[in-house]
Amino acid sequence: MSTGLERDRVPVEVTEDDLEAIVGDRALARDDHLNAPGFVVRPDDVRDVLSDLKERAGFDHLSNLTAQQYEDRYESIYHLTKYADRTQEVSIVVPTPIDDPVSESAAPVFSTADWHEREAFDLVGIDYEGHPDPRRILLPETWQGHPLSKDYDQEKPQLVTLTDHANPIQPDHHDAESDTMFLNIGPHHPATHGVLHLETVLDGETVVDVDPDIGYLHRCEEQMCQNGTYRHQIMPYPDRWDYVSAGLLNEWAYARVAEDLADIEVPDYAQVIRTMGAELCRIASHMLALATFALDVYGDFTAIFQYGMRDREVVQDILEDLTGQRLMFNYFRLGGVAWDLPEPRDEFVAKTRDFLDELPAKVDEYHDLLTSNEIFQVRTHDTGIIEPDVAKDYGCTGPVARGSGIDYDLRRDDPYGYYDELEWDVVTEPGCDNYSRVLVRMQEVEESAKIIEQCLDLLEDWPEDEREIQANVPRTLKPDADTEVYRAVEGAKGELGIYIRADGTDKPARFKIRSPCFHNLSALPEMANGEYVPDLIASLGSLDIVLGEVDR
Amino acid sequence: MSSNNPRQQIHGSTAPSTDTRDSRIGEGPDDRFNSKLREAFGSTPFILTKFDKFMNWVRGNSMFMLQFGIACCSIEMMHTYAIKHDLDRFGAGVPRASPRQADVMIVPGTIVSKFGPRMKRVYDQMPEPKFVVGMGSCTISGGPFQEGYNVVKGAEEIIPVDIHVPGCPPRPEALVYGIAKLQERIRNGESSPVVVKPYELEEFGDLPQDELVQKLASEIDEEDLVMRYNWADSP
Numbered sequence: 109m110s111t112g113l114e115r116d117r118v119p120v121e122v123t124e125d126d127l128e129a130i131v132g133d134r135a136l137a138r139d140d141h142l143n144a145p146g147f148v149v150r151p152d153d154v155r156d157v158l159s160d161l162k163e164r165a166g167f168d169h170l171s172n173l174t175a176q177q178y179e180d181r182y183e184s185i186y187h188l189t190k191y192a193d194r195t196q197e198v199s200i201v202v203p204t205p206i207d208d209p210v211s212e213s214a215a216p217v218f219s220t221a222d223w224h225e226r227e228a229f230d231l232v233g234i235d236y237e238g239h240p241d242p243r244r245i246l247l248p249e250t251w252q253g254h255p256l257s258k259d260y261d262q263e264k265p266q267l268v269t270l271t272d273h274a275n276p277i278q279p280d281h282h283d284a285e286s287d288t289m290f291l292n293i294g295p296h297h298p299a300t301h302g303v304l305h306l307e308t309v310l311d312g313e314t315v316v317d318v319d320p321d322i323g324y325l326h327r328c329e330e331q332m333c334q335n336g337t338y339r340h341q342i343m344p345y346p347d348r349w350d351y352v353s354a355g356l357l358n359e360w361a362y363a364r365v366a367e368d369l370a371d372i373e374v375p376d377y378a379q380v381i382r383t384m385g386a387e388l389c390r391i392a393s394h395m396l397a398l399a400t401f402a403l404d405v406y407g408d409f410t411a412i413f414q415y416g417m418r419d420r421e422v423v424q425d426i427l428e429d430l431t432g433q434r435l436m437f438n439y440f441r442l443g444g445v446a447w448d449l450p451e452p453r454d455e456f457v458a459k460t461r462d463f464l465d466e467l468p469a470k471v472d473e474y475h476d477l478l479t480s481n482e483i484f485q486v487r488t489h490d491t492g493i494i495e496p497d498v499a500k501d502y503g504c505t506g507p508v509a510r511g512s513g514i515d516y517d518l519r520r521d522d523p524y525g526y527y528d529e530l531e532w533d534v535v536t537e538p539g540c541d542n543y544s545r546v547l548v549r550m551q552e553v554e555e556s557a558k559i560i561e562q563c564l565d566l567l568e569d570w571p572e573d574e575r576e577i578q579a580n581v582p583r584t585l586k587p588d589a590d591t592e593v594y595r596a597v598e599g600a601k602g603e604l605g606i607y608i609r610a611d612g613t614d615k616p617a618r619f620k621i622r623s624p625c626f627h628n629l630s631a632l633p634e635m636a637n638g639e640y641v642p643d644l645i646a647s648l649g650s651l652d653i654v655l656g657e658v659d660r
Numbered sequence: 661m662s663s664n665n666p667r668q669q670i671h672g673s674t675a676p677s678t679d680t681r682d683s684r685i686g687e688g689p690d691d692r693f694n695s696k697l698r699e700a701f702g703s704t705p706f707i708l709t710k711f712d713k714f715m716n717w718v719r720g721n722s723m724f725m726l727q728f729g730i731a732c733c734s735i736e737m738m739h740t741y742a743i744k745h746d747l748d749r750f751g752a753g754v755p756r757a758s759p760r761q762a763d764v765m766i767v768p769g770t771i772v773s774k775f776g777p778r779m780k781r782v783y784d785q786m787p788e789p790k791f792v793v794g795m796g797s798c799t800i801s802g803g804p805f806q807e808g809y810n811v812v813k814g815a816e817e818i819i820p821v822d823i824h825v826p827g828c829p830p831r832p833e834a835l836v837y838g839i840a841k842l843q844e845r846i847r848n849g850e851s852s853p854v855v856v857k858p859y860e861l862e863e864f865g866d867l868p869q870d871e872l873v874q875k876l877a878s879e880i881d882e883e884d885l886v887m888r889y890n891w892a893d894s895p
């Protein structure tokens with residue numbers, strides 16, 4: 109399993125001229141974004157252009173697909189980048205006419221385009237020609253209209269059926285060779301971590317096919333953000349995407365994109381606080397991932413689950429001291445953070461240091477209970493395999509990618525905050541299985557602890573009169589019309605990106621969220637088909653999805 | 661007393677072990693269940709109460725929660741079950757994975773159109789008497805997502821709710837308080853009236869024939885259960 113490891117960290121630079129040469133005269137025009145050069149191409153050239161960029165320029169990561177409607181046209185934007193060098197980006201813009209929004213599907217080039225294009229069809233209403241599975245994805249099959257299109261009327265009644273899934277009690281499906289059974293897992297099921305529905309086809313105990321049915325928590329996050337003003341009204345929502353205590357990590361995604369859009373410089377002191385807070389969140393989030401994974405694999409509600417909760421409580425206490433809330437922090441502001449460390453400072457620092465001091469012993473405890481436990485190893489080792497190439501094809505990021513040996517972490521590859529000034533390592537494991545993903549999370553907890561430690565040192569020594577927590581940001585932000593930007597940060601589950609298009613008002617015209625869980629979950633069939641049912645559950649647990657972020 | 665050294669031999673394994681018994685009961689007859697009150701009753705240790713009252717008391721003190729996570733609030737709900745807050749202390753903490761074994765449903769999160777019918781089904785599967793705690797602003801009004809095109813404006817649009825715990829998310833302490841209040845109500849034999857909710861599961865064939873129904877008629881069977889959301893009528 110070395111395919112993912114032999115990557116060169118010296119990426120081949122592709123200049124804009126090279127890109128122009130590759131796209132050639134298929135480029136109708138340029139439509140540059142703040143983060144990347146953009147090329148406008150015709151709807152029937154999509155597949156060619158994308159595969160050329162993938163093969164000849166190494167753009168192997170379809171990070172996001174944004175669909176939107178303008179007054180006179182629909183537009184799909186493919187945001188491409190590279191696993192080997194995250195700072196190289198290019199956008200492919202595909203306009204389609206308003207009366208005939210049909211565009212070529214990119215699914216044959218990037219598997220991850222499959223779910224993306226379903227979502228674009230569902231919410232915006234663009235058809236993708238040649239798509240392998242053109243169904244709605246987030247909204248029920250019987251939904252009328254496309255809610256993010258311009259002429260959608262939200263007041264219209266809607267019908268939702270209860271019986272659109274085959275009934276498992278009906279006679280099993282037999283054909284000549286096989287004798288399969290259909291099994292619904294979820295949407296109310298303890299192993300699905302919320303409201304996810306897996307339509308599973310079994311042959312004996314082996315999973316033949318699994319189709320994740322999502323959308324049971326689609327709470328219109330993008331619409332909510334498009335209705336909010338940049339300055340203050342959007343920030344509370346990111347907390348609720350990945351609600352497993354990853355609040356500050358998500359807030360950073362919005363802070364980063366909006367600060368780039370409005371050209372705001374964040375003071376260093378605030379960056380250090382942000383970095384510290386974000387890493388505390390990462391620890392809390394990984395603790396829950398471990399706890400629920402143990403719950404999935406062992407059905408263990410008493411020991412490891414409670415250990416995980418115990419440690420989270422400590423982190424949540426610290427975060428509450430810092431931000432004033434246990435879960436929905438709303439602590440970041442554009443240009444900085446809401447307030448300084450709580451007084452008395454040394455008490456806060458001492459409390460956090462205590463936590464860090466106890467952490468190694470706790471991690472050892474987890475290793476004793478979990479990773480060095482034979483039963484656990486048998487259950488997780490060599491199950492839920494996802495090879496690096498496949499993981500890249502599905503746009504997997506975060507611990508899932510790093511558990512397959514893909515050395516990709518935005519904190520290092522596309523630095524933001526204070527990360528590039530600190531000493532820490534990106535953790536990868538070559539195993540590609542459920543076990544590796546657990547190991548990655550456990551080691552990341554230790555790396556995060558290192559980062560927090562260094563941040564605390566910095567904060568303690570920071571001269572008192574230079575503690576600037578917020579830049580000077582105007583009360584109302586109105587970025588210039590037609591500025592577009594796509595930016596991502598390393599959330600707890602992977603690359604969390606946001607695309608914003610400004611239209612000159614104080615609210616975004618389009619706000620698109622690139623959720624890491626959405627991509628990681630789309631790779632589940634690759635991991636679970638051919639495995640036993642319990643391994644399917646373990647694989648699902650090891651992906652560490654949170655439905656708030658999958659469905660948005 | 662544990663020891664790291666393996667035991668060399670086993671002593672008296674066939675003899676009935678009385679050590680625990682001795683330490684707990686001591687010499688003489690077993691009078692563990694005797695209390696001062698019982699002594700006061702003397703030779704006729706009976707009290708009389710109404711059976712219903714007794715049953716309500718029992719119910720309130722042994723509640724089985726449905727293991728049911730929807731959204732952000734479920735994280736705080738898990739914390740309420742887990743150590744530190746330990747809801748079990750109040751006789752109300754064992755989460756059951758199956759609705760058929762549960763009698764309290766905490767609704768921890770935002771309910772969206774696709775989930776509404778499923779939640780109703782889960783609620784219907786719980787045996788009577790059953791109670792519902794709405795946790796968080798989302799179950800009260802849709803919370804921060806009230807304006808969303810896909811969000812049900814509160815759990816009470818679909819199922820009756822006994823206790824609302826406000827907050828986004830409510831702190832575990834608040835949830836504990838809400839549960840304690842529910843126990844109090846159960847002990848007093850109160851439960852929320854089952855009024856007709858705006859959104860019910862209906863057979864498709866029974867719906868009034870309007871534009872939407874006619875449009876979907878080719879896709880949905882007459883007997884299929886559907887839930888119809890009249891967004892314009894929602895508060």
Ligand code: SF4
Nearest residue numbers: 732769796797798828
């Ligand atoms: S009330 Fe707040 S915390 Fe609870 S589910 Fe709704 S948005 Fe999440």
